[in-house]
Amino acid sequence: MALSAGEHEPLALGARDVLRGSSQSWLRRAQVKVGGVEERLRFQQEAPDFPEALLPFHSHPAYRALPALERARILTCGWVAYNAKTVVVETEIVTPVCTGLLRGDLPGVDDPWARRAVAEALVDEAYHTYLAVAVTNLSKEARGLEPPLAEFELARNVRAFDNRAGSKRTAALSRLAVATVSELLISNYLLSLSRDQSIQPIHRESVASHLQDELSHGSIFAELAQRVCRHLDAHELDAFSRQLALSAVWFSHNEWRVWSSILDYLRVPARRDLVAYAREAAAAGCVNPGNYAKLTEFAKRSGLAERPTTREAFESVGIWRSEAT
Ligand SMILES: [Fe+2]
Ligand SMILES: [Fe+2]
Numbered sequence: 001m002a003l004s005a006g007e008h009e010p011l012a013l014g015a016r017d018v019l020r021g022s023s024q025s026w027l028r029r030a031q032v033k034v035g036g037v038e039e040r041l042r043f044q045q046e047a048p049d050f051p052e053a054l055l056p057f058h059s060h061p062a063y064r065a066l067p068a069l070e071r072a073r074i075l076t077c078g079w080v081a082y083n084a085k086t087v088v089v090e091t092e093i094v095t096p097v098c099t100g101l102l103r104g105d106l107p108g109v110d111d112p113w114a115r116r117a118v119a120e121a122l123v124d125e126a127y128h129t130y131l132a133v134a135v136t137n138l139s140k141e142a143r144g145l146e147p148p149l150a151e152f153e154l155a156r157n158v159r160a161f162d163n164r165a166g167s168k169r170t171a172a173l174s175r176l177a178v179a180t181v182s183e184l185l186i187s188n189y190l191l192s193l194s195r196d197q198s199i200q201p202i203h204r205e206s207v208a209s210h211l212q213d214e215l216s217h218g219s220i221f222a223e224l225a226q227r228v229c230r231h232l233d234a235h236e237l238d239a240f241s242r243q244l245a246l247s248a249v250w251f252s253h254n255e256w257r258v259w260s261s262i263l264d265y266l267r268v269p270a271r272r273d274l275v276a277y278a279r280e281a282a283a284a285g286c287v288n289p290g291n292y293a294k295l296t297e298f299a300k301r302s303g304l305a306e307r308p309t310t311r312e313a314f315e316s317v318g319i320w321r322s323e324a325t
Contacts (some may be wrong), residue, residue: 009165011104012178013165014201015093017092018219018220018223019114019116019220019223020112020113021219022120022216022219022220023049023116023117023120025216026120026128026216026217029096029213030120030123030127030213030216031124031127031131031209031212031213032123032124032127032211033050035127035131035209037083037131037135037149037205037206038134038135038138038202039208041201041202042286043138043139043142043200043202043204043229044200044202045142047198047199047200047201048075048198048199048200049078049079049199049203050070050074050075050076050077050078050079050082050193050199050203051075051141051192051193051196051198051199052071052075054078054082054166054192054193054200055074055078055259056254056255056256056259056277056278056282057139057259057274057275057277057278058288060270060273060277062270062273062274063270063274065270066151066268066270066278066279070266070268072084072245072268073138074262074263074266074268075144076143077145077262077265078137078202079139079149079193079203080136080140080145080149080194081146081147081149081255081258081259081262082116082140083132083133083135083136083256083286084132084136084149084152084258084295085152085154085258086128086129086132086255087129087132087133088152088154089154089157089182089186090124090125090126090128090132091129092155092158093127093154093155093175093178093179093181093182094121094179094183094221094243095125096123096171096175097121097175097176097178097179098118098119098122098125099122100172100175100176101114101118102115102118102219104120104223104236105169106170106172106176106228106231107228107231108175108224108227108228108230108231109224109227110292113274114224114227116235117217117224118220119222121217121220121221122159122288124217127211131206131209131210132206132210132257135202135203135206136204137301139163139200140179144214146265147261147265148265149258149262150257150258150260151239151257151260152255153250153253153255153257154178154182154250154251154253156252157246157250158174158175158178159228162174162175163175170239173228173232173236173239173240173243174239174243176225176226176228176243177240177241177247178211178220178243178245178247178251179221180243180244180247180298181223181251181295182219182247182251182289183214183217183218183222184218184221184222184294184295184298185248185251185252185292185295186214187211187214187215187218187294188291188294189251189257190207190208190210190211190214191211193207194207194208194211194309195209201292204262204321204325218294219273222298222301224292225298225302226298226302227303229302229303229304235308237304237309238301238307238309238310240304241299241304241307241309241313241314242309242313243303244299244310244313244314245313245314245316245317245319246296246313248292248295248319249317252291253282254278254281254282256275256278256281256282259274259275259278260275274291292319295319296314296319296320298312
């Protein structure tokens with residue numbers, strides 16, 4: 001049952017333990033305190049800047065037929081776009097939600113440990129933003145490339161949704177759903193790059209450093225969202241579930257518009273075919289199966305999984321069947 005304003009969270013002790021435990025280790029493990037990747041490692045001219053497997057058209061014959069130098073320039077731009085998307089997630093999605101929680105925009109997260117956990121996450125995300133900008137500057141300078149990037153799908157959709165939201169609370173809940181999904185899924189997003197021994201070492205290590213923080217504080221957002229959910233009515237819970245499913249699609253989008261701007265900038269001869277191929281793949285509007293275990297786990301722990309609307313929303317984008325059974 002939803003709690004009314006001013007009522008205390010019945011599960012606060014368990015939740016507080018999770019948040020307190022995370023807070024107490026933050027001073028030791030936060031990458032902002034132990035980092036320095038950009039000082040430790042040098043840029044290697046001969047190393048590829050990004051894995052080909054992460055290009056949405058990597059298997060297309062027109063891409064495979066490009067000269068090695070042209071493919072390498074596309075990979076550098078892929079790295080630039082990857083970091084630009086990271087900056088969008090940190091600055092436009094997660095940070096505004098953290099500041100909103102500190103301001104008291106949503107109920108259930110007002111005890112001292114919750115506030116401290118949110119403040120620590122803000123520091124972590126600011127450091128990730130710095131790291132993404134610093135390492136991107138290195139690659140842009142080393143390769144002499146400065147690709148213009150179209151707006152990312154995640155930012156575009158969040159802005160459109162904000163404009164349609166009927167109230168401040170609806171907008172805050174919608175943004176919380178997007179941030180929760182981003183925080184639950186970003187580790188998978190970072191994982192393959194952080195383990196790829198074939199790419200530029202400084203790129204791999206900067207992503208590994210980011211991943212370490214996300215693995216530590218990702219559970220905080222799930223905990224905070226769970227506490228907010230206890231204060232929502234049935235209508236709000238259903239809207240929150242639908243927003244979680246939509247956000248998973250937005251987060252996993254292959255960003256064909258961004259790729260279009262990159263391929264135009266590089267004047268890649270087959271760009272129309274490559275963009276059409278990526279656009280068609282994105283049109284399915286479904287997530288890639290196999291990457292959403294943390295999201296379905298959150299739905300189960302928060303009780304959202306028991307709601308028919310959640311199952312319908314998750315199934316409609318292809319999440320539930322592969323992750324939750
Ligand atoms: Fe981050
Ligand atoms: Fe994070």
